[in-house]
Amino acid sequence: MIVLSSLQQTAEDLMAKAAIEIPDDYLVGLRRCADTEKGDLSAFVIQAMLENYDAAKEDRRAMCGDTGVPRWYVKIGNEARIEGGPIGLEATLRRATAHATNSIPLRPNRVHPLWRTDHNNNVGINAPEIEYAFHPDADWIELTTVHKGGLFGSDYRMLFPGDGIDGIKRFFLDTLISFGRRGLACQPAIIGVGLGGSKDACMVLGKQASCLRTVGSRNPDPKIAALEDELKLLGNSIGMGAMGFMGSSMVVDCHIETGYCHTGGMPMSVHMFCLSSRRASARVHADGHVEFRTDPMWFTDYSRRSTVEWETPQMIAAE
Amino acid sequence: MANRLKTVDLVLPTQTEELRQLEIGTIVYLTGRIFTAREGVYKRVIEDGVGMPAPREALGSVNFHCSPAASVNGDGTYNVGAVTATASFRFAKWLDGWFKQSGCNIIIGKGGMTSEAYRELFVPNNAIYLTTVGYGTGALLGRGIKGVEGVYWMEELGLAQAVWVLDVARFGPFIVESDLDGNSLFERENAKMASGIKALYEGTQPATLRRYGETDDKTVEVI
Numbered sequence: 001m002i003v004l005s006s007l008q009q010t011a012e013d014l015m016a017k018a019a020i021e022i023p024d025d026y027l028v029g030l031r032r033c034a035d036t037e038k039g040d041l042s043a044f045v046i047q048a049m050l051e052n053y054d055a056a057k058e059d060r061r062a063m064c065g066d067t068g069v070p071r072w073y074v075k076i077g078n079e080a081r082i083e084g085g086p087i088g089l090e091a092t093l094r095r096a097t098a099h100a101t102n103s104i105p106l107r108p109n110r111v112h113p114l115w116r117t118d119h120n121n122n123v124g125i126n127a128p129e130i131e132y133a134f135h136p137d138a139d140w141i142e143l144t145t146v147h148k149g150g151l152f153g154s155d156y157r158m159l160f161p162g163d164g165i166d167g168i169k170r171f172f173l174d175t176l177i178s179f180g181r182r183g184l185a186c187q188p189a190i191i192g193v194g195l196g197g198s199k200d201a202c203m204v205l206g207k208q209a210s211c212l213r214t215v216g217s218r219n220p221d222p223k224i225a226a227l228e229d230e231l232k233l234l235g236n237s238i239g240m241g242a243m244g245f246m247g248s249s250m251v252v253d254c255h256i257e258t259g260y261c262h263t264g265g266m267p268m269s270v271h272m273f274c275l276s277s278r279r280a281s282a283r284v285h286a287d288g289h290v291e292f293r294t295d296p297m298w299f300t301d302y303s304r305r306s307t308v309e310w311e312t313p314q315m316i317a318a319e
Numbered sequence: 320m321a322n323r324l325k326t327v328d329l330v331l332p333t334q335t336e337e338l339r340q341l342e343i344g345t346i347v348y349l350t351g352r353i354f355t356a357r358e359g360v361y362k363r364v365i366e367d368g369v370g371m372p373a374p375r376e377a378l379g380s381v382n383f384h385c386s387p388a389a390s391v392n393g394d395g396t397y398n399v400g401a402v403t404a405t406a407s408f409r410f411a412k413w414l415d416g417w418f419k420q421s422g423c424n425i426i427i428g429k430g431g432m433t434s435e436a437y438r439e440l441f442v443p444n445n446a447i448y449l450t451t452v453g454y455g456t457g458a459l460l461g462r463g464i465k466g467v468e469g470v471y472w473m474e475e476l477g478l479a480q481a482v483w484v485l486d487v488a489r490f491g492p493f494i495v496e497s498d499l500d501g502n503s504l505f506e507r508e509n510a511k512m513a514s515g516i517k518a519l520y521e522g523t524q525p526a527t528l529r530r531y532g533e534t535d536d537k538t539v540e541v542i
Contacts, residue, residue, distance in 0.1 A: 019388075040323055041344065041494070041508075048452045048459070048492055056401070056458035062388045064455035065403030105390035105400050108479055116359070118477035151406065160527045170523045177516060178541045182430035182505045184406060186454045239515040243454070245508050276455045 002141055002284055003083045004092045010282050010290050011096030014145045015070060016104050017280035019062040022053045023294035026190065026252060026277045029215040033188050033249035042241025042249055046188070049242075049275050064276040067106040068147035070097055070122050071129040073212065073298060077138025080286070093130055093143075098123045109150075131204075136302055136312050144281040144296040146211045153185035153272030156203055161266050165227070168195070168268060169234060175270040176235050180250060183243030186274035188252045190215060191235060194269040197259030206269035209255040211279060212298035219256055220304070228254045242275070252277075257299065260306075328489065332380045333424065335445045341495045343504040347449055348491035352379030352468065352484065353427070355386055357405060359480030361413035363472065364420060372471035372482050375422045379484070382421060384410065384428030386479040387464075388457070397467040399485075401457030404429035407448070408542040411436045418444040427493060429454050430505070433542070437501035449493035450504075456492070463490035513538050 030046060037043040056063035072093050076082075082089050098121035101108055108120040110127045122128065135142075155175045159167045172193065179185040192210025194202040218225040232254040241247020261267055281296045302310060324346050329337065331351025341347065356364075363369045371378065384407050388400040407428030414436070417423070424446045431448050432440075441448065451460070464485050471482040496504045516537050525535060 044324055044346070045452050048456050052453065052456040052459045055462055059458060059462065061458050061461050062401040063458050064453075065385060065388050065401040065457035065460065066405065066455070067388050067401070102390045105388050105398055107386060107388040108477070111477070111479075116477075116480075118479060120478050157526060158528055163524075163527055166523050167526055170520070171526065173519060177537060181509060181540050182542070183454060184430055184542075234519075237515075238519065239512045243450070243452070244505060246511050274455065275453050276457075 001081050001083055002286055003288065004088050006284055006288050006290070007089065007141070007143070008092045008096050010284055011093055011143055011145070012100045012103070013292070014143060014280040014282055015096065015100035015106070017292065018145050018147050018278040019067055019104055019106055020056050020060055021280070022063060023214070023277060023279060025214040025216060025294065027053065029252035030188060030275075033252065037241060037247050037249045039241045039245055039247030041245035042243070042247030045242035045245065046249060062104060062106060063278070065107060066149055067109065068278065069109055069127070069150045070101070070106065070145055070147050073131050073133070073144040073146065073296060075133045075135055075142040075298070077135050077140045079137070079139040080141050081139075082141065090130060093128065094123050097121070097128050106147075133298065133303060135300070136310065139286045140283050142281060142283045142297070144212065144279060144298065147278035148211060149186065149274055153179045153189065153274070154207070154270065156199065156267070156269045158199070159266040159268050160264065163266060167266075169231070171268055172231055172234065172270060173238070176250060177238060177240070179272065180238070180240050181244045185272040186276070187272065188242060188249040189272035189274050190252050190277055191231070191254045192271040192273065193231065193254065193256045195256060195258045196261035196267060198261070199267055201259050202261070202267040203269045205257040205259055206271045208298060209257040210271040210273040212296040213255045214295045215253040217255065224256050224258065228256050231256075335424070335499070338424065338445070338447050339499055341447060341498055343495050343498050343502050343507065345495040346491070347493045347495060348489045349381065349493070350488050350490065352486055353381040353383050353490070354378045354485065355383045355483040357384050357386060357480060358410065359476040360472070360482055361410060361417060363476070365413045365416040371420055373469070373484075377469070377484065378421070378482070380421075380423050381425040381427065382423045384426070386481070387483055389478065389483070391478075397470065399461060399464055399467060401461045402464065403453075403455050403457040403460065404451040406430045408432050411440065414440045418446060425449060427451065430542070431496040431503060434497070434501055434503040434506050437497040437503060441497060442499065442501045445499060447495065447499060448497040450496040452492050452494060459492075460490060463487045509538070509540070
């Protein structure tokens with residue numbers, strides 16, 4: 001049985017880690033941008049950001065004043081048992097969000113869309129979002145929090161099969177250029193592309209591709225992996241760097257996730273996870289043991305399955 | 320920070336003559352008093368006609384488009400962590416009245432406004448625009464805050480929209496986005512990229528399904 005007190009402590013620790021510590025994979029990717037950036041203004045911006053990450057860690061303060069809209073991704077092992085069940089889990093994540101908003105502190109960004117009511121704790125109607133996934137042959141729960149800004153850098157478009165790969169590239173460029181100008185998207189960013197699915201699933205997949213995969217990871221389909229490389233190169237050849245200044249630092253990495261869609265369409269979404277790419281994950285075991293990490297490991301062979309039934313691949317014994 | 324860019328330290332409040340020396344692209348650090356104000360404050364001051372929450376001497380003459388990641392301690396003091404700007408272009412519609420009521424001559428924010436807004440709104444009021452860097456040097460800016468001098472309209476607007484009056488020391492870095500003549504650094508950079516962007520699109524076809532209001536002119540901005 002996984003106890004709620006353990007989940008709440010873990011969740012509050014994750015909120016602080018996400019807000020304060022830039023993940024290593026993003027940091028390595030940004031340093032690579034710094035090494036190659038020729039634009040003096042863009043290079044200055046990247047250098048300032050690298051110093052900012054150090055200041056955040058030294059002072060234990062949030063790296064960005066816009067601490068985004070905190071949200072949760074929960075992966076539940078098929079054999080996991082939670083104290084209080086799923087209702088207990090949801091209450092715990094809402095409580096941890098409210099506590100951590102005050103204790104770190106985070107900015108209480110969440111308000112009612114019309115009445116602008118602010119509970120000063122990042123909790124409200126349908127907030128924080130909690131998304132669920134399941135995993136076979138496991139008795140743990142994995143919690144991931146993502147603190148992503150919410151105003152610029154995402155777009156959706158219904159493309160059609162006839163638009164082809166060129167259409168994908170064109171919409172990719174459209175989104176990067178329109179939101180990259182003046183740095184509205186806070187690039188260099190991890191670009192997530194959702195291809196296919198229903199319209200809502202297309203947005204979800206693209207968002208997850210930007211927020212839940214690490215820099216350097218590649219889609220297991222080799223042709224899609226090649227497209228990821230191609231789009232990354234394309235984004236960095238716009239001539240636009242950090243803050244929309246002349247340069248080459250637009251894309252730290254590009255991730256594509258796919259879903260089967262309507263036979264007539266090819267929906268596409270683009271999402272940009274910013275210079276403060278804030279995510280933190282932990283696996284909470286049934287015995288209370290907790291492992292923290294920065295890789296959400298959200299996408300798996302199981303989550304990307306295309307068959308009706310699922311059979312866990314058998315480990316081949318070493319001779 | 321080692322760089323080849325010109326860097327200037329300003330002590331607040333500043334006079335017009337000091338601002339005249341600032342060229343677009345100059346790095347700036349600020350020492351003195353600033354205050355935060357964004358859409359909630361603008362609406363209350365301009366549209367609701369409430370006026371400024373305090374005299375000019377108490378607020379300073381630098382308006383930061385932001386709200387801090389902060390909390391109120393049990394004893395009524397404040398715990399300010401990081402501060403980062405929010406995008407400024409959407410506040411242009413309030414600025415004419417705002418300059419007259421606030422007396423501000425420096426606006427700090429994210430991403431600037433159009434050069435048209437600078438010429439119509441900033442130049443007549445001897446004001447310049449400084450952009451934050453990154454975006455999101457929230458921790459560095461948080462370090463520059465030496466004290467919270469006061470918070471106005473916390474009850475009325477909530478923590479994230481309230482007016483935070485901050486005393487700062489070597490607060491920055493910022494980059495001069497518009498000068499006293501209304502030139503825009505971002506627009507200068509956009510112009511440099513235009514031909515490369517045009518070349519990237521050559522030979523590609525617009526999406527099969529169009530959208531109302533859409534442009535195919537890639538030099539046009541969306542703000």
